[in-house]
Amino acid sequence: MQVPAFFEYQRATSVEHVVTLLERFGPEARIVAGGHSLIPMMKLRLAQPELLVDVNDLAELAGVRVDGDELRIGALTRHAELLASALAGAHFPILHDAERVIADPVVRNRGTVGGSVCQADPSEDLSGVFTALRAVAVVRGPAGERTVPMREFFHGPYETAVQPAEILVELRVPLRPGAGSAYVKVDRRAGDWAVAAAAAVVELGPGGVVTEAGIGLTAVGDADFTATEAEDVLRGRVADDDAFAAAGAAAAAHCRPVADQRGPVDYKRHLAGELTARALRAAAVRARVGQV
Numbered sequence: 615m616q617v618p619a620f621f622e623y624q625r626a627t628s629v630e631h632v633v634t635l636l637e638r639f640g641p642e643a644r645i646v647a648g649g650h651s652l653i654p655m656m657k658l659r660l661a662q663p664e665l666l667v668d669v670n671d672l673a674e675l676a677g678v679r680v681d682g683d684e685l686r687i688g689a690l691t692r693h694a695e696l697l698a699s700a701l702a703g704a705h706f707p708i709l710h711d712a713e714r715v716i717a718d719p720v721v722r723n724r725g726t727v728g729g730s731v732c733q734a735d736p737s738e739d740l741s742g743v744f745t746a747l748r749a750v751a752v753v754r755g756p757a758g759e760r761t762v763p764m765r766e767f768f769h770g771p772y773e774t775a776v777q778p779a780e781i782l783v784e785l786r787v788p789l790r791p792g793a794g795s796a797y798v799k800v801d802r803r804a805g806d807w808a809v810a811a812a813a814a815v816v817e818l819g820p821g822g823v824v825t826e827a828g829i830g831l832t833a834v835g836d837a838d839f840t841a842t843e844a845e846d847v848l849r850g851r852v853a854d855d856d857a858f859a860a861a862g863a864a865a866a867a868h869c870r871p872v873a874d875q876r877g878p879v880d881y882k883r884h885l886a887g888e889l890t891a892r893a894l895r896a897a898a899v900r901a902r903v904g905q906v
Contacts (some may be wrong), residue, residue: 615835616657616658617657617658618653618659618662618675619623619656619659619662621662621663621664621665621666621698621702622665622666622668622669623665623666624665624666624668624671625668625670625671626667626668626669626671627671627905628672629664629672629674629675629754629781629783629835632645632669632672632781633754633755633756633779633780633807634756635665635667635759635781636771636778636779636780636781637755637756637779638708639664639665640778640779641778642849642894643663643664643665643666643667643778644661644665645666645732645781646666646667646668646669647668647669647670647690647725647726647728647729647895648692648721648725648726648729649724650717650721650723650724650725650727650729651733651735659744660731663723664833666873668872669690670690671688671782671867673690674688675688675689675690675728675783675824676688676690676692676695677691677695677696677743678691678696678699678701679701679703680701680789681706683788683789684786684787684788684789685701685702685705685706685786686784686785686786686787686790687702687727687784687785687786687787688698688727688728688783688784689708689726689727689728689729689781689782689784689785690726690727690876690899691721691722691726691727691728691745692723692724692726692727692758693713693716693717693721693722693724693725693726693727693730694713694719694722694723695728696709696713696892697709697710697713697714697722700754705787705789706747706787706794706795706798707794707795707900708746708769708795708797708813708814708815708897709743710816711795711796711797711798712743712797712799712813713737715797715799715801715804715805716730716739716740716805716832717805718804718807720730721805721872722762724819727740727785728782728783728785728840729885730787731744731751731764731767731774731782731849732774732776732782733906734758734768734769734770734771734772734774735771735807736771736832736833736835736849737807737808737832737833738832739797739799739808739811740905741764741768741814741828741830741832741839742797742811742813742830742831742832742839742840743762743797743813743831744764744785744787744830745767745813745828745839745840746761746795746813746814746815746829746830746840747764747774747787747788747795747813747815747828748763748764748765748787748788748815748828749763749778749785749786749787750762750763750764750786750787750788751763751764751767751775751784751785751786752782752783752784752785752786753775753776753777753780753781753782753783753862754780754781755779755780755781756779757779758897759783761786764785765838765840766775766838767813767838767884768837768838768839769837770837770903773835776890777827777887778865781810782789785806790815790817792818792901793797793815793816793818793826793901794815794816794819794896794897794898794899794900794901794902794903795813795814795815795816795897795900796813796814796893796894796896796897796900797812797813797814798811798812798889799811799812799832799889800885800889802876802906804811805862808832808833809833809835809876809877809881809882809885810831810833810871810882810885810886810889811831811832811889812829812830812831812841812865812886812889812890812892813830813832813893814827814828814829814830814890814891814893814894814896814897815827815828815829815897816837816848816853816894816897816898816901817899817901818853818898818902821852822852822854822902823847823851823852823853824848824850824851824853824857824858825849825850825852826849827844827847827848827849827861827894828845829841829842829844829848829861829890829894830863831865831886833876833882834869834870834871834882834883834885834886834898835870835871835872836868836869837868840869841861841864841869841886841890842866843864843865843868844862844864844865845859845861846861846864847860847861847864848860848861848894853894853898853901855891855895856895857894858869858891858895858898860891861889861891861894862886862889862890862891862899863893865886865887865890866883866884866886866887866890869882869883871883871886904906
């Protein structure tokens with residue numbers, strides 16, 4: 615039987631309460647919401663926190679809303695809530711694309727958006743999505759609130775910009791009227807971790823020229839989940855199959871996959887290029903529809 619080591623448990627009553635507990639216990643405290651990543655690690659004793667801070671009562675950390683020129687997604691928003699949000703889907707179909715392929719309904723009903731990105735698993739779906747969207751993370755700690763661009767949020771596998779006494783409270787996504795977005799993924803079976811996946815956001819100008827692009831890659835070794843070289847190749851070109859293929863080739867050339875039980879390096883590199891082109895093609899179609 616797999617049994618976690620001894621730990622204390624506190625049910626937080628406010629974000630300030632969370633910060634106080636985290637500050638008191640330091641790196642030996644962990645936040646739990648859905649727990650789908652943390653609890654299995656504790657049962658295997660790969661993680662042995664001294665304190666678990668339960669944030670499930672903090673309703674102010676949940677919800678999806680538009681505020682000014684941003685879509686704001688609370689860190690405690692469940693995957694199922696984001697998938698069901700017509701507001702999120704209308705502005706960014708990429709969010710629904712990704713949520714549909716995350717695990718299964720049981721996990722989506724309890725797992726949270728904030729928990730997923732803070733886990734920083736190299737195969738996690740939403741991390742590439744939010745980097746492609748150029749989202750901003752809002753983090754609160756003893757010194758108050760600060761913002762971190764998602765392209766600076768991930769420091770490596772399972773490492774983020776969130777400090778031991780801080781909590782992610784919200785993700786803010788700048789609205790991009792007329793932009794298109796899409797996420798495509800290859801996995802071994804439905805709901806599994808990605809073998810490879812690509813997220814794409816495309817803004818089109820006159821003549822179908824790409825004025826801005828965001829490309830995120832999952833499970834192929836990019837520490838910050840971002841394919842900046844592919845974005846540079848695409849920007850300023852007409853959004854056609856040749857441009858998408860060139861961007862895909864750049865993504866494949868600059869990613870750093872490793873061989874594992876999901877496939878060899880060459881296969882993953884091929885997927886990175888092909889999925890980037892597919893995601894860009896789908897995003898461009900949605901952008902054109904939005905311009906009509």
